[in-house]
Amino acid sequence: xxxxxxxxxxxxxxxxxxxxxxxxxxxxxxxxxxxxxxxxxxxxxxxxxxxxxxxxxxxxxxxxxxxxxxxxxxxxxxxxxxxxxxxxxxxxxxxxxxxxxxxxxxxxxxxxxxxxxxxxxxxxxxxxxxxxxxxxxxxxxxxxxxxxxxxxxxxxxxxxxxxxxxxxxxxxxxxxxxxxxxxxxxxxxxxxxxxxxxxxxxxxxxxxxxxxxxxxxxxxxxxxxxxxxxxxxxxxxxxxxxxxxxxxxxxxxxxxxxxxxxxxxxxxxxxxxxxxxxxxxxxxxxxxxxxxxxxxxxxxxxxxxxxxxxxxxxxxxxxxxxxxxxxxxxxxxxxxxxxxxxxxxxxxxxxxxxxxxxxxxxxxxxxxxxxxxxxxxxxxxxxxxxxxxxxxxxxxxxxxxxxxxxxxxxxxxxxx
Numbered sequence: 001x002x003x004x005x006x007x008x009x010x011x012x013x014x015x016x017x018x019x020x021x022x023x024x025x026x027x028x029x030x031x032x033x034x035x036x037x038x039x040x041x042x043x044x045x046x047x048x049x050x051x052x053x054x055x056x057x058x059x060x061x062x063x064x065x066x067x068x069x070x071x072x073x074x075x076x077x078x079x080x081x082x083x084x085x086x087x088x089x090x091x092x093x094x095x096x097x098x099x100x101x102x103x104x105x106x107x108x109x110x111x112x113x114x115x116x117x118x119x120x121x122x123x124x125x126x127x128x129x130x131x132x133x134x135x136x137x138x139x140x141x142x143x144x145x146x147x148x149x150x151x152x153x154x155x156x157x158x159x160x161x162x163x164x165x166x167x168x169x170x171x172x173x174x175x176x177x178x179x180x181x182x183x184x185x186x187x188x189x190x191x192x193x194x195x196x197x198x199x200x201x202x203x204x205x206x207x208x209x210x211x212x213x214x215x216x217x218x219x220x221x222x223x224x225x226x227x228x229x230x231x232x233x234x235x236x237x238x239x240x241x242x243x244x245x246x247x248x249x250x251x252x253x254x255x256x257x258x259x260x261x262x263x264x265x266x267x268x269x270x271x272x273x274x275x276x277x278x279x280x281x282x283x284x285x286x287x288x289x290x291x292x293x294x295x296x297x298x299x300x301x302x303x304x305x306x307x308x309x310x311x312x313x314x315x316x317x318x319x320x321x322x323x324x325x326x327x328x329x330x331x332x333x334x335x336x337x338x339x340x341x342x343x344x345x346x347x348x349x350x351x352x353x354x355x356x357x358x359x360x361x362x363x364x365x366x367x368x369x370x371x372x373x374x375x376x377x378x379x380x381x382x383x384x385x386x387x388x389x390x391x392x393x394x395x396x397x398x399x400x401x402x403x404x405x406x407x408x409x410x411x412x413x414x415x416x
Contacts, residue, residue: 004030004104005039005068009057010047014075017097018045021074024101035067040315041104042068045097046075054081061090069330070313074100076369079407091334093311093341096409102281102310118160123396124365125169129157129194133178135213138254139283139314139322149178149185158197165203170396171365171376172198172207179209180216180240189216192223199231204398206363208235208380214242214265215256221265225272236273237380240265241281241310245300246293249286253322259300266304277351277379279308284340285333286314287325294336301343307351307381309344313337345408352406355381362413364388364397375399375413382410391415 004025008018033039042064046057057077065071071092073085082094095103119126130151161172183190198207217224217240228234242262244250269276282297313333316323362375362383373388373395385393393399393415401413
């Protein structure tokens with residue numbers, strides 16, 4: 001597990017975002033450190049209300065970068081003026097609040113609490129469909145806490161989903177440590193069957209599928225892609241963390257898939273869906289990663305062009321096999337992380353840039369800032385609608401918008 005240090009500046013809303021980040025990290029088995037020097041990762045939740053504030057944020061970021069192993073910058077300044085951190089030469093991952101927990105989890109499976117039940121958070125229903133996984137990754141400590149996959153029956157999860165819809169959920173997030181192996185403990189992967197039946201529930205809502213490792217998806221890729229193509233309620237979004245573009249490194253990580261299987265999953269979804277989002281994760285600087293391995297990861301990113309990418313520097317987890325490996329130097333990991341992050345921003349920015357001028361239907365799921373709201377289109381691309389009250393747009397609404405611009409990792413939409 002990682003030890004984290006988090007600092008929050010600004011308004012009550014920022015403090016609320018910090019609480020959500022900490023809740024996710026604690027659910028993932030991570031714990032707070034006594035300070036930045038003792039932390040595996042420091043998180044700076046920034047404010048940008050005044051020019052003086054901006055200077056203070058840059059100063060504090062430089063201090064934290066020098067004190068801790070890895071720095072994550074989030075919050076208002078990160079979203080509005082994230083380029084300032086890069087221009088100042090600060091080596092940090094600049095992320096949206098929602099992306100911080102996944103980044104810090106270092107490629108590990110999420111670890112829900114043992115008594116995790118479906119939860120309705122505003123208009124978003126969280127539906128954990130199973131606990132545990134079938135993997136044994138050499139860098140991940142989660143397996144020690146959760147064990148192998150334990151899948152409740154399809155009918156039980158469908159009833160839980162129906163209850164969330166009846167309670168007012170407009171978006172159901174299907175979660176698990178590895179949703180792709182749901183049902184494997186009963187001898188048959190059933191994710192596609194479960195999703196098809198959830199989408200048959202009466203009501204106007206959308207469904208997002210959580211992390212599914214490539215190996216689990218590969219065996220049902222045709223069936224799963226067909227379910228996505230047949231159901232408008234399903235966001236055309238797949239989170240399949242590849243972690244490396246090198247089969248040698250994947251072997252040392254004890255990932256169950258090879259690069260070719262991941263590519264076949266992507267190609268299958270490309271065949272079935274005209275417009276969809278591929279989300280994936282890369283771990284940079286695994287102890288056995290060579291320069292050639294790193295180049296293979298970059299090449300795989302260019303080949304498959306994910307629209308959402310989590311880039312994480314490897315950090316050792318006590319009690320894992322990878323913790324006993326001789327690690328790479330910190331500067332090597334920083335250099336590779338920067339190169340991959342730069343490519344990520346190019347790819348993601350290009351994907352959102354292509355949206356400009358198109359029309360999309362967006363489900364609004366949360367309030368934003370300064371009279372804006374945040375929603376997602378059919379491919380789970382994030383769209384911000386400004387001056388929401390002037391347009392009569394509220395959380396829970398489906399809105400047709402024209403995409404008028406973007407800010408690299410999200411788009412702006414004007415209601416039609």
